[in-house]
Amino acid sequence: MSSLALRDNEQSGLMARWSRSRHRWSDVLFRRLTACFALSILILLVWMLITLALNARQALARFGWGFLWGRTWDPVREQFGALPFVYGTIVSSTLALCIAVPLSLGVAIFLSEHAPRGWENVVAFLVDTLAAIPSVIYGLWGIFILSPALRNYIEPWLASTFGFLPLFQGPPYGIGMLAGGIILAIMVLPIITAVSRDVLQAVPNTQREAALSLGATRWETTRVVLAHARAGLTGAVILGLGRAIGETMAVTMVIGNRPEISYSLFDPSYTIASVIANEFNEATYELYVQALIELGLILFLVTLIVNAVARLLVWSVTRRTREVQRV
Amino acid sequence: MIDPLRYRKVVNGVMTGATFICALAVLAILFAILGYIVAQGIAALNIDFLTKLPKPVGESGGGIAHAIVGSMLLIGIAILLGLPSGILAGLYLAEFGKNKLGRFIEFVTDILAGTPSIIVGIFAYTLIVLPMKRFSAFAGGAALALIMIPIITRTTQEIIQLVPQTLREGALALGAPQWRVTLGVVLRSAAGGVATGVMLAIARVAGETAPLLFTALGSHHWSTALDRPVASLTVTIYDYAKAPYDDWHAQAWAGALVLVMMIGMTNLAVRLFTHSRYSGTHP
Amino acid sequence: MMTKAKLAMPVNLLEKSTAEPMKRPALDSKVTIEQLNFFYGPVQVLFDISLTMPSRRVTAFIGPSGCGKSTLLRTLNRMNDIIPHARLQGRVKIDGTDIYQTGMDVVRLRQRVGMIFQKSNPFPRSIFENVAYGLRINQLVRSRRELDERVEQALQQAALWDEVKDRLKESAFGLSGGQQQRLCIARALAIRPDVILMDEPASALDPIATQKIEELIVRLKEEYTVVIVTHNMQQAARVSDHTAFFWMGRLIEFDPTEKMFTKPAHQMTEDYITGRFG
Numbered sequence: 001m002s003s004l005a006l007r008d009n010e011q012s013g014l015m016a017r018w019s020r021s022r023h024r025w026s027d028v029l030f031r032r033l034t035a036c037f038a039l040s041i042l043i044l045l046v047w048m049l050i051t052l053a054l055n056a057r058q059a060l061a062r063f064g065w066g067f068l069w070g071r072t073w074d075p076v077r078e079q080f081g082a083l084p085f086v087y088g089t090i091v092s093s094t095l096a097l098c099i100a101v102p103l104s105l106g107v108a109i110f111l112s113e114h115a116p117r118g119w120e121n122v123v124a125f126l127v128d129t130l131a132a133i134p135s136v137i138y139g140l141w142g143i144f145i146l147s148p149a150l151r152n153y154i155e156p157w158l159a160s161t162f163g164f165l166p167l168f169q170g171p172p173y174g175i176g177m178l179a180g181g182i183i184l185a186i187m188v189l190p191i192i193t194a195v196s197r198d199v200l201q202a203v204p205n206t207q208r209e210a211a212l213s214l215g216a217t218r219w220e221t222t223r224v225v226l227a228h229a230r231a232g233l234t235g236a237v238i239l240g241l242g243r244a245i246g247e248t249m250a251v252t253m254v255i256g257n258r259p260e261i262s263y264s265l266f267d268p269s270y271t272i273a274s275v276i277a278n279e280f281n282e283a284t285y286e287l288y289v290q291a292l293i294e295l296g297l298i299l300f301l302v303t304l305i306v307n308a309v310a311r312l313l314v315w316s317v318t319r320r321t322r323e324v325q326r327v
Numbered sequence: 328m329i330d331p332l333r334y335r336k337v338v339n340g341v342m343t344g345a346t347f348i349c350a351l352a353v354l355a356i357l358f359a360i361l362g363y364i365v366a367q368g369i370a371a372l373n374i375d376f377l378t379k380l381p382k383p384v385g386e387s388g389g390g391i392a393h394a395i396v397g398s399m400l401l402i403g404i405a406i407l408l409g410l411p412s413g414i415l416a417g418l419y420l421a422e423f424g425k426n427k428l429g430r431f432i433e434f435v436t437d438i439l440a441g442t443p444s445i446i447v448g449i450f451a452y453t454l455i456v457l458p459m460k461r462f463s464a465f466a467g468g469a470a471l472a473l474i475m476i477p478i479i480t481r482t483t484q485e486i487i488q489l490v491p492q493t494l495r496e497g498a499l500a501l502g503a504p505q506w507r508v509t510l511g512v513v514l515r516s517a518a519g520g521v522a523t524g525v526m527l528a529i530a531r532v533a534g535e536t537a538p539l540l541f542t543a544l545g546s547h548h549w550s551t552a553l554d555r556p557v558a559s560l561t562v563t564i565y566d567y568a569k570a571p572y573d574d575w576h577a578q579a580w581a582g583a584l585v586l587v588m589m590i591g592m593t594n595l596a597v598r599l600f601t602h603s604r605y606s607g608t609h610p
Numbered sequence: 611m612m613t614k615a616k617l618a619m620p621v622n623l624l625e626k627s628t629a630e631p632m633k634r635p636a637l638d639s640k641v642t643i644e645q646l647n648f649f650y651g652p653v654q655v656l657f658d659i660s661l662t663m664p665s666r667r668v669t670a671f672i673g674p675s676g677c678g679k680s681t682l683l684r685t686l687n688r689m690n691d692i693i694p695h696a697r698l699q700g701r702v703k704i705d706g707t708d709i710y711q712t713g714m715d716v717v718r719l720r721q722r723v724g725m726i727f728q729k730s731n732p733f734p735r736s737i738f739e740n741v742a743y744g745l746r747i748n749q750l751v752r753s754r755r756e757l758d759e760r761v762e763q764a765l766q767q768a769a770l771w772d773e774v775k776d777r778l779k780e781s782a783f784g785l786s787g788g789q790q791q792r793l794c795i796a797r798a799l800a801i802r803p804d805v806i807l808m809d810e811p812a813s814a815l816d817p818i819a820t821q822k823i824e825e826l827i828v829r830l831k832e833e834y835t836v837v838i839v840t841h842n843m844q845q846a847a848r849v850s851d852h853t854a855f856f857w858m859g860r861l862i863e864f865d866p867t868e869k870m871f872t873k874p875a876h877q878m879t880e881d882y883i884t885g886r887f888g
Contacts, residue, residue: 024505026506027504027505027506029506030505031419031423031506033415034415034416034418034419034422034423035419035423037411037412037415037416037419038415038416038419038424038429038432038480039432041416041432041435041476041480042431042432042435044439044473044476045435045438045439048446048447048450051450051453051454052446052449052450052453055449055453102349103349103352103353104349106345106346106348106349106350107346107349107350107353109346110347110349110350111350113346114346115350117694123350123354126353126354127354127357129357129361129591129594130353130356130357130360132530132534132590132591132594133360133534133587133590134533134534134535134536134561134586134587134590135534135535135536135537136534136536136561136564136565136583137360137364137534137564137583137586137587138360139565139568140564140568140580140583141360141363141364143568144367144576144580145359145363186356186360189353189356193353204731206729206731207731208692209689209692209727209731210727210731210732210733210794210797211733211743212689212692213689213720213725213727213798214720214724214743214744214747214748214797214798214801215718215720215721215744215747215748215801216747217335217336217338217339217717218339219338219339219342219343220335220339222342224733227733227734227735228734239441246442246443246445246446247443248443248444248537249536249561249565253568253569273443273445273537276445276449277445277537277540280449280452280541281540281541281544293453296445296446296449299443299445299446300442300443300446303441303442303443303446304438304442307438307441307442308434308438311434311437331748331749332717332718335717335747336717
């Protein structure tokens with residue numbers, strides 16, 4: 001099968017050359033046309049970057065790098081510091097990963113190593129379903145179901161059990177960093193699970209056989225598989241990070257939207273994406289809008305880098321395996 | 328002294344159990360969310376809700392028909408704008424993209440698909456809303472199209488790569504020019520797969536809120552004009568959820584149920600379709 | 611270390627790992643297969659196989675591809691267990707113990723029955739760690755020094771020590787194909803199994819690497835019972851003492867190799883050996 005696919009690739013390359021040698025103008029035109037559309041994706045990305053930068057140029061010129069360190073966000077006094085949002089984005093994403101990564105890896109291992117045949121597809125379908133639920137509905141659920149539960153049960157319990165930590169101090173609002181982190185965790189679960197599962201399934205079976213034949217138990221075999229897939233699993237987690245950083249609606253609805261830095265996870269916070277969602281339409285003067293677009297530019301650049309790194313890591317595993325299988 | 332093998336087997340059992348519990352926990356979360364949507368949504372769901380306009384604040388009843396229509400309008404615009412370029416770009420990647428440029432574009436497409444949708448919203452705002460000096464359905468649809476393009480491109484590419492080479496050879500051997508082979512034979516034989524890719528993209532953008540906030544904005548009235556703000560299910564749910572009225576909250580849940588059912592049915596159709604046609608291959 | 615009562619096998623691992631292996635009578639039967647039938651789902655792939663493999667000898671399984679020889683080999687360490695819908699009837703006995711009986715410990719079985727695969731499959735670790743893997747997980751060594759000794763010993767048995775002794779810390783993927791396969795043999799030898807199963811171990815190698823592996827196999831039978839699957843009849847003739855010829859899931863002939871290749875009892879065997887089909 002794989003050797004067949006390889007042959008196909010070679011042949012389509014050959015065929016492309018063959019058609020060029022015939023110089024049939026219609027074929028050349030067709031090829032160029034589709035190439036234009038493919039290139040337009042690349043152009044689009046660059047165009048987006050330039051547009052955002054141009055529309056934030058006054059803010060960029062005025063605040064410089066200090067924008068990132070400024071702690072005060074007060075549009076009334078024309079003070080724009082991004083630090084509370086940067087902090088909120090980093091902490092909420094980290095919290096989300098702390099919750100989601102162990103769960104996702106557990107599910108991915110279950111699906112690729114342990115699940116009985118019939119189960120595998122059903123469970124994978126249900127986990128994918130989680131990915132199909134729109135962000136705004138997670139937000140709705142967060143406001144009316146999750147945050148009351150946090151306020152009435154979970155946060156008081158955390159405060160009484162781990163209250164000595166600065167993370168769990170202060171009044172339990174329900175709405176706040178913890179709610180944001182939990183919602184994000186649920187939202188990035190499916191992508192981390194799906195990519196991890198792909199990566200684990202790409203590990204050649206010969207590795208599992210090698211471990212088993214040496215007297216390894218199932219779990220010990222799984223550890224061999226995990227070691228083999230390490231780069232790809234890291235990629236899956238970083239892909240999840242990219243999603244968590246850019247996620248907007250659900251977080252906006254539950255994180256409390258207060259531009260302050262607080263150690264307690266119970267306190268309201270704010271992320272880059274949610275401040276844009278909340279204040280963009282209310283931004284009353286040019287510099288305010290530009291400051292928000294500059295936040296967008298920062299978010300865009302960070303997610304670009306994060307996604308690029310993740311993609312390369314995932315490819316490094318799945319492609320390498322494909323090559324090995326071809327030999 | 329503990330038998331080391333027994334210890335290893337205990338570890339094995341515990342870890343296997345732990346992965347099983349992870350799976351159960353995730354399913355429990357899924358059912359907790361879906362269960363609440365159904366339970367809360369059904370209460371406010373009735374024919375009026377689906378066919379009437381919202382009532383003024385304070386009056387009960389009314390519906391979100393304008394938002395359902397608005398969402399469909401936005402998705403329609405997105406399909407018109409995004410479908411052709413997505414499919415043609417996917418064709419290029421599948422048929423001519425086995426080179427450095429092709430792989431790089433593939434990479435960029437994946438990255439673009441991971442861009443936060445709110446960024447796409449800002450882009451569409453600066454590109455369309457600012458020059459037109461008004462929020463519009465067109466701007467919203469364009470933003471959704473930008474989100475659709477990378478998804479359609481990659482699914483089209485993957486489906487077309489599954490078309491057997493013999494099919495192309497057969498047609499080429501008859502002396503047909505390559506573009507006719509690609510469009511008439513390859514694309515047609517992959518049409519079902521491409522259609523499911525498009526449906527997946529539709530399901531994805533149907534749930535988008537962030538890119539519509541400052542493009543299509545939202546509305547409380549009937550509107551199908553392309554150059555006017557238009558309501559959408561997602562933005563309506565967002566507005567209702569934030570509002571301080573219990574009535575609106577109930578309607579937000581009902582809207583969520585409608586949206587989830589629309590998306591769920593699309594996904595289910597895709598899954599049934601891909602299963603019967605391409606069983607064994609990844610959709 | 612291990613309680614004797616728990617051990618399903620009559621031979622104690624401890625004894626084997628410390629003392630010099632005892633010389634047993636040459637034709638002591640080691641592995642016995644009795645009336646074995648094997649199915650993948652509804653498809654039967656092995657039919658009523660009965661076969662006795664002697665201790666400290668090399669037994670080769672030959673036959674055209676798809677004849678079930680690899681499947682049969684994999685029943686000997688229950689490697690088919692991981693294949694869904696695989697089903698087995700009949701008995702496989704090692705040293706008289708049915709390895710498919712309920713309560714049989716598969717992990718312990720596989721410690722005693724090592725396996726080498728068609729394609730070398732080293733772990734993405736250093737050369738040293740590859741060989742040490744089985745020793746570590748099975749906790750067969752008590753100290754770092756013992757570990758070093760047993761790794762060296764295994765590499766020497768696999769005729770690889772001289773080539774890798776200066777780069778034990780380097781990745782196993784840096785080795786050539788033949789070296790990787792011998793590393794996998796060393797990895798299997800390190801935990802001191804009784805039986806070694808080889809599934810076309812040289813099919814992916816060049817002639818020189820193949821020759822090294824063959825020499826190794828011949829030497830291994832001094833201490834181990836070796837079962838090798840091969841599609842290469844010359845190889846079977848060169849390395850094995852007994853040969854079993856399979857066709858369409860059935861055992862056609864099982865004889866001393868010399869007899870099999872000089873005057874086979876069956877017309878079909880002769881046709882296959884002389885290249886008239888297959």
